[in-house]
Amino acid sequence: MRKALILPTKYVQGEDELLNLGYFVSTFGKTALLIATSDDVERIQSQLEVTARKFDVSFIEGGFNGEVTREETKRLQTIAQREQTDCIIGLGGGKAIDASKVVAEGESLIIVPTIAAQDAPTSHSAVLYHADGSFDDYAYFKQSPSVVLVDTKVVAKAPTRFLVAGMGDALSTYFEARATHNSYSRVNASLPMGSREGKTPPAIGTYAALAMAELCWENLQEDGLNAKIACDANLTTEALNKIVETNILLSGLGFESGGLAAAHAIHNGMTVLEGTHHYLHGEKVAFATLAQLVLENAESDELNTVMDFMYSVGLPLTLADLGVNNFTFEDALKIAEIASIPEESIHSMPFPIVIEEVASAIVVADKIGQNFKNSRMK
Incomplete structure (x- = not known):
């Protein structure tokens, strides 16, 4: 292999x-x-x-x-x-x-x-x-x-919003790498310059990449909030150093050699919604990670842990948080259609992709995020 x-x-x-x-x-x-x-x-x-x-x-x-x-x-x-x-x-x-x-x-x-x-x-x-x-x-x-x-x-x-957005991008790393690992899908590391199809035999991710991806998620839970607080004060602390390394190095190596899956594909589909254009890549990826977890029917405890972290640092939990109001199932279908084109990373999920199921996951992720926020505001 x-x-x-x-x-x-x-x-x-x-x-x-x-x-x-x-x-x-x-x-x-x-x-x-x-x-x-x-x-x-x-x-x-x-x-x-x-x-x-x-x-x-x-x-x-x-x-x-x-x-x-x-x-x-x-x-x-x-x-x-x-x-x-x-x-x-x-x-x-x-x-x-x-x-x-x-x-x-x-x-x-x-x-x-x-x-x-x-x-x-x-x-x-x-x-x-x-x-x-x-x-x-x-x-x-x-x-x-x-x-x-x-x-x-x-x-x-720099404004703290950027660091938090980086945490949103890093958040997806483990869950996408896990899906890619479970499906034995090809990763970006196997592609040569300028080629989507590649001229060398396909390669799957290494255990090292999967471990770095998992370390991303561990570091975010341990030091994400403290790093945000340090950045609010424009100060460098070990927590901030750790999250900078997590956002840039660990997540970079984890996504590229561990693989992307549904979250980044859904992010790419979300670019058709004009409201999202004013939001940062990592902010959109964070919500798309929720959609991936819904799509794969992740355990409730894991989903709640992810939302706990997102809420603590201020990442978007709903489409309204990303400037999208009056969202319809037809809008979700538009996202899902783009996210599900043959070349997209969503096909690294360990099951066949059905456009309507992707659209449903996006809508349900939005509703789950709304319910979570409402419960926290009581």
């Missing part, structure tokens, strides 16, 4: 690590294309200037319009080619990070997350969107980033 585990070359996390960014650029050459929004660059401008001087490197700002479209990534590739930059840096949140992966195409890539909002930084895959924010396609590259550099001081100073 063929198994695969895919990893970034280096992962470095700590306080003031941005000051070492220039060193990693220097391992590739003298110049780097910096893909980041103007707001994210402004947040860490002083650190960029210090590290550029210290290591004698230059950052060429490519900007970023905020959406990972084919047009935007092509524009950035043109800048990199024109300037003949030695490496690519993706700095900021998940969209800038994914854009940098598309531009770099698996070569000489440094990822610098300034928030711990999702598990994209370590992976060799990216998600493409249309200009209106709806899902377009997945892109896969031949290897993971060369360097993932996380400055926990910067993460602690």
